[in-house]
Amino acid sequence: GTAPDALAPLIDAISQRLSIADQVAQSKWGTHAAVEDVKREQAVLNAVSAQASRFKLDPDGVKSFFSAQIEANKIVQYGLLWQWVEAGKAPSGASPDLKNIRIQLDQLQDVLLENLAGFGSYRSDARCNQWVASAIAQAPLDDLHRWALVRATGGLCAVKPE
Ligand SMILES: C=C(O[C@@H]1C=C(C(=O)O)C=C[C@H]1O)C(=O)O
Numbered sequence: 001g002t003a004p005d006a007l008a009p010l011i012d013a014i015s016q017r018l019s020i021a022d023q024v025a026q027s028k029w030g031t032h033a034a035v036e037d038v039k040r041e042q043a044v045l046n047a048v049s050a051q052a053s054r055f056k057l058d059p060d061g062v063k064s065f066f067s068a069q070i071e072a073n074k075i076v077q078y079g080l081l082w083q084w085v086e087a088g089k090a091p092s093g094a095s096p097d098l099k100n101i102r103i104q105l106d107q108l109q110d111v112l113l114e115n116l117a118g119f120g121s122y123r124s125d126a127r128c129n130q131w132v133a134s135a136i137a138q139a140p141l142d143d144l145h146r147w148a149l150v151r152a153t154g155g156l157c158a159v160k161p162e
Pocket of ligand 1: 035036040069070071073074105
């Protein structure tokens, strides 16, 4: 069946956050910084859970959704950095400043929360997984970003309680 209109903008916002991972990887290639920054992850999770109520979302649910976004972001970074090590070079161009990239990531938070809230009632629909699966299949992404999108949307549909 056709997915509800609320899904496409959510998938777009998720994909947009994942595309920023390319800039993060380029920055970390330049500075030799580690992909994972646990302190920053904690700050992101604290910030989003504090915003949850503004969107009538559950703070723990929002945290777990953003944990998935963070894990997916690292998949893209590790994948690109591996490709660049293999190739012996990263794409040319100046290494962007991680501070500015994080501002971009922060600016996407409300967009993600708003669209997560908009999709809220569909998360427990029996067709949710099929809608998400076909949205992933249709997204104009390379394999690495598509697999990252799989990770990012992994908790989107509610599972049956045990
Ligand atoms: C994006 C970054 O890389 C990783 C992913 C994060 C994220 O998706 O928000 C946060 C910290 C890092 O573990 C970053 O360092 O800002």
